[in-house]
Amino acid sequence: MDIYTQASDGVVLHRLKGRLDNESTGKAEGTILGSFADPAARVILDMRDVAYVSSAGLRVVLMAAKRARSSAGRFALFGLPSAVQEVFDISGFSKVLAIGAEEADARRLVGG
């Protein structure tokens, strides 16, 4: 899992590449949750190059969503490949998380 982070216009954007799986979530968890160190942070995950997400990856995504809610922040994702979308649908994440098709959608969802 490679993570490229950009911050602009008050929004932290993490571009993820590879598997968000059991082996990679330690790094992803530290980087993504670290984005919520400041209150009311606005954080976006670019999922377009994520090969797959397992339950270990879902755990990190849910922790980020919880962190956003508890810190008056905003959190959104965009560009879920079909394999990732399937896992989000089965887990019910598709119904409770802010998910956009494109980056512009995600920026709107976080108020960016």
Add this chain to the structure above:
Amino acid sequence: MTATALPRRIERACCRDAADIAAALDWLEAALAEAGCPPSRAAACLVVAEEMLTNVARHAWPKGVVPGVFALSAGIWRGREGLGVLISTEDDGIPFDPTLCEPPDTGASVEGRPVGGLGIHLVMRMTSWQRYRRRGGRNHFSVFWRSASPPD
């Protein structure tokens, strides 16, 4: 490239650490690619295998215990409806039947959801058949995953 002759059965011994589980998934991914399964479709099969392996690795033995038996196998064949994979784990850990797990509440809000507990649910929902057996002091858990044929 010519796809590997099918049906094919492969088996690999596993360790409990995350790096070895990742290596086992790489090994399965390569076998699926050799069978002509594109990465976008293989991803779902790899999710299933990862959940099965990590569940055994984390829970089958007390912390620090080196398994006597921990193996992953896959039977791969091609049918009229696409590629089929019988994924199996075998371990000599404590008895555990994944098919008896209660499904999580997937309709819960972000605040109301516990973190974790989705792995077995993914396995059960992403496969069309599951079977657990306890034989000879070992857990045998098998699932059938199918990749639909790509559109013509």
